[in-house]
Amino acid sequence: MFEVIGERINTSRKAVQAAVADRDADYIIDDVKKQQDAGAHFIDVNAGARIGHEFEDMRWLINTIQPIATVPLCLDSPDPAVLEMAFQIVAKTPMINSISLEKERFDAMIPFLNGKDCKVIALCMDDSGMPSSSDDIVKRAVKLVEELNKINIKTENIYIDPLVQPISTDSKKGVMVLDAVRAIKAQFSDVHISGGLSNISYGLPQRKIINRTFVALMMAAGMDSAIIDPLDQKIMATIKTADMLLGNDNFCGRYLKGVRAGVIES
Amino acid sequence: MFEVIGERINTSRKAVQAAVADRDADYIIDDVKKQQDAGAHFIDVNAGARIGHEFEDMRWLINTIQPIATVPLCLDSPDPAVLEMAFQIVAKTPMINSISLEKERFDAMIPFLNGKDCKVIALCMDDSGMPSSSDDIVKRAVKLVEELNKINIKTENIYIDPLVQPISTDSKKGVMVLDAVRAIKAQFSDVHISGGLSNISYGLPQRKIINRTFVALMMAAGMDSAIIDPLDQKIMATIKTADMLLGNDNFCGRYLKGVRAGVIES
Numbered sequence: 106m107f108e109v110i111g112e113r114i115n116t117s118r119k120a121v122q123a124a125v126a127d128r129d130a131d132y133i134i135d136d137v138k139k140q141q142d143a144g145a146h147f148i149d150v151n152a153g154a155r156i157g158h159e160f161e162d163m164r165w166l167i168n169t170i171q172p173i174a175t176v177p178l179c180l181d182s183p184d185p186a187v188l189e190m191a192f193q194i195v196a197k198t199p200m201i202n203s204i205s206l207e208k209e210r211f212d213a214m215i216p217f218l219n220g221k222d223c224k225v226i227a228l229c230m231d232d233s234g235m236p237s238s239s240d241d242i243v244k245r246a247v248k249l250v251e252e253l254n255k256i257n258i259k260t261e262n263i264y265i266d267p268l269v270q271p272i273s274t275d276s277k278k279g280v281m282v283l284d285a286v287r288a289i290k291a292q293f294s295d296v297h298i299s300g301g302l303s304n305i306s307y308g309l310p311q312r313k314i315i316n317r318t319f320v321a322l323m324m325a326a327g328m329d330s331a332i333i334d335p336l337d338q339k340i341m342a343t344i345k346t347a348d349m350l351l352g353n354d355n356f357c358g359r360y361l362k363g364v365r366a367g368v369i370e371s
Numbered sequence: 372m373f374e375v376i377g378e379r380i381n382t383s384r385k386a387v388q389a390a391v392a393d394r395d396a397d398y399i400i401d402d403v404k405k406q407q408d409a410g411a412h413f414i415d416v417n418a419g420a421r422i423g424h425e426f427e428d429m430r431w432l433i434n435t436i437q438p439i440a441t442v443p444l445c446l447d448s449p450d451p452a453v454l455e456m457a458f459q460i461v462a463k464t465p466m467i468n469s470i471s472l473e474k475e476r477f478d479a480m481i482p483f484l485n486g487k488d489c490k491v492i493a494l495c496m497d498d499s500g501m502p503s504s505s506d507d508i509v510k511r512a513v514k515l516v517e518e519l520n521k522i523n524i525k526t527e528n529i530y531i532d533p534l535v536q537p538i539s540t541d542s543k544k545g546v547m548v549l550d551a552v553r554a555i556k557a558q559f560s561d562v563h564i565s566g567g568l569s570n571i572s573y574g575l576p577q578r579k580i581i582n583r584t585f586v587a588l589m590m591a592a593g594m595d596s597a598i599i600d601p602l603d604q605k606i607m608a609t610i611k612t613a614d615m616l617l618g619n620d621n622f623c624g625r626y627l628k629g630v631r632a633g634v635i636e637s
Contacts, residue, residue: 272616273623279616283591305616309623310630313637318587318612325549325591339637346584350538350571352546357539357575364576371579371605 106359107348108330109341110179110200110299111137111145114166116154125152125162130169137170143335143368144345147200148174150191151181163187167194179226179332183210185217192223200224202332203266204253206231206245211252220257226264226299227253235268242267242285243292250293260293264330266300272315273308279319283326290327298323299330317343324351342369372625373614374596375607376445376466376565377403377411380432382420391418391428396435403436409601409634410611413466414440416457417447429453433460445492445598449476451483458489466490468598469532470519472497472511477518486523492530492565493519501534508533508551509558516559526559530596532566538581539574545585549592556593564589565596583609590617608635 113136116122124132137148148170152162159182167178177197180188188201201221204214205228218225229236229245236242246265253263267285270278286298302323306315317340320331324347333340342363349360363369379402382388390398403414414436418428429448436444443463446454454467469492470480484491495502495511502508512531519529533551536544552564568589572581583606586597590613599606608629615626629635 276615276621276623277618280618283617309626311635311637314608314612314635315616318609319616321584321587322591322613322616325588342580343584346580347588349542350545350581350585350588351549352543355542357542360575369577369580371577 106353107324107328107344108146108297108299109144109335109344110147110149110202110330110332111140111143111335112149112301112332113140113334113336114148114170115151115181116162117151122154125155125166128165133166133169134173138173140335141175143338144341145176145335146330147177147179149179149181149202149332151202152187153182159184160187160190163191164194167191171196185213188214189217192217192221198223200226200264202226203228204249205229206248206252208232215256218253218256218258222259222262224262224264224297225253225258226266228266228300229268235270236285239281239284239288242282243288246285246289246296247292250296261295261297264297264299265289267298269300269302269304269319271307271309272305279305279322283322286323286326286328297330298326298328299332301332303333313337313339316340320344321347324348338368345369372619373590373594373610374412374563374565375410375601375610376413376415376468376596376598377406377409377601378415378567378598379406379600379602380414380436381417381447382428383417388420391421391432394431399432399435400439404439406601407441409604410607411442411601412596413443413445415445415447415468415598417468418453419448425450426453426456429457430460433457437462451479454480455483458483458487464489466492466530468492469494470515471495472514472518474498481522484519484522484524488525488528490528490530490563491519491524492532494532494566495534501536502551505547505550505554508548509554512551512555512562513558516562527561527563530563530565531555533564535566535568535570535585537573537575538571545571545588549588552589552592552594563596564592564594565598567598569599579603579605582606586610587613590614604634611635 152159179200180191181202203226227249267282272278305319306312345363445466446457447468471494493515533548538544571585572578611629
């Protein structure tokens with residue numbers, strides 16, 4: 106079953122930033138409840154936007170969300186100290202967002218991550234920047250799995266983010282990542298593929314139809330998780346429908362439930 | 372570029388049957404123009420529903436459509452005599468819909484098809500009925516290519532129809548056909564994959580979202596043509612978007628044209 110990581114609790118979003126600054130717990134609780142009701146399997150929590158406040162903002166957010174969270178959190182920070190604090194106060198084993206192959210960032214994460222039995226989003230980013238080809242993405246994914254295995258992270262807990270790039274800059278950027286995902290899944294059947302998708306449509310009009318069509322193509326290639334807005338009903342309907350078409354919905358049960366709930370419409 | 376075969380001129384549709392019975396040329400011309408404007412690459416013409424009238428109805432339809440047709444026709448009949456007549460009066464080399472591995476049907480088509488330089492839809496149907504597995508579809512496709520090559524039909528003119536079956540009867544029916552399409556394209560890069568898609572959603576509610584999500588998945592697997600209603604704006608928008616995402620739309624040109632024309636909406 107495809108796993109949705111709800112992206113809304115992020116202080117780079119204006120309304121969330123205001124709610125965090127004002128310690129408006131009701132706003133945050135309401136938003137998380139909506140994401141859970143819409144089918145989020147994880148709630149991403151990113152407090153990075155208010156410079157100098159990340160540690161306290163993250164602690165407040167987690168303490169605010171925790172009592173009503175029915176799903177695990179996805180702790181979204183590049184700072185191991187923030188992650189360590191957050192890891193101690195969450196009730197359910199969280200997902201960590203994220204690690205990359207950038208040496209300084211990776212090394213800094215080792216003491217925190219080493220041997221932890223938690224899921225990790227691993228970006229195909231290294232010190233030379235974004236990947237430039239399908240092979241490049243695959244090589245970085247292999248390296249991420251190897252390096253994470255070395256610090257005792259199980260392959261089944263690794264969520265590779267192939268780093269989707271805008272198709273407006275190069276019409277082969279979609280194929281580049283789709284081919285890479287297929288190759289990564291062929292090599293590591295246990296690894297997960299996740300990440301954001303909306304970069305694919307950057308610079309183009311009517312972005313949402315691009316994003317939701319792309320998620321279906323990525324699912325066909327082997328993506329089994331994504332960081333999205335669960336309140337975007339159309340992308341959620343596409344995900345439920347594609348999951349059924351890809352054989353992951355016995356007796357079409359979740360699809361039919363979605364239709365009955367009025368969230369899947371022709 | 373994905374090729375759309377417009378399915379609307381079919382006497383099994385009530386309004387078309389009435390127009391044909393009344394020799395209402397305006398209705399037919401208007402419908403064909405709309406399909407062409409919406410982006411159909413072929414216009415399917417099926418006159419099979421009025422028993423005993425197919426030959427005359429097909430002749431009238433072609434003579435009616437011909438003057439305004441800007442794209443080739445897809446002659447949709449199992450009767451070689453009807454096809455031979457139609458083939459003689461069309462202006463552009465048509466597509467033939469269809470041949471299958473059913474022995475009587477195949478043998479009857481040989482004299483007509485042998486050596487013709489025209490596109491042919493070839494159904495993965497044989498005397499034992501519908502295919503029952505991915506391998507079964509692939510085997511039938513291989514046999515179709517072999518048998519059609521023997522009567523001098525080029526592989527690049529063959530449009531394999533893998534025969535989509537309802538996912539409501541078996542949740543693996545989608546994967547079955549997707550895997551088969553990938554395997555067929557791996558074996559014959561020149562062959563085309565086409566056919567109807569709407570059987571996938573038979574028996575389920577909100578069928579159109581299933582059909583248009585499935586076309587994107589099928590395109591990712593290698594389908595490059597389908598028999599659909601070009602006036603279904605949402606499936607056409609999905610096809611244009613998926614074609615772009617799969618690297619077949621330089622500089623996103625056709626996508627942007629669709630947005631400007633108001634036919635692609637988020």
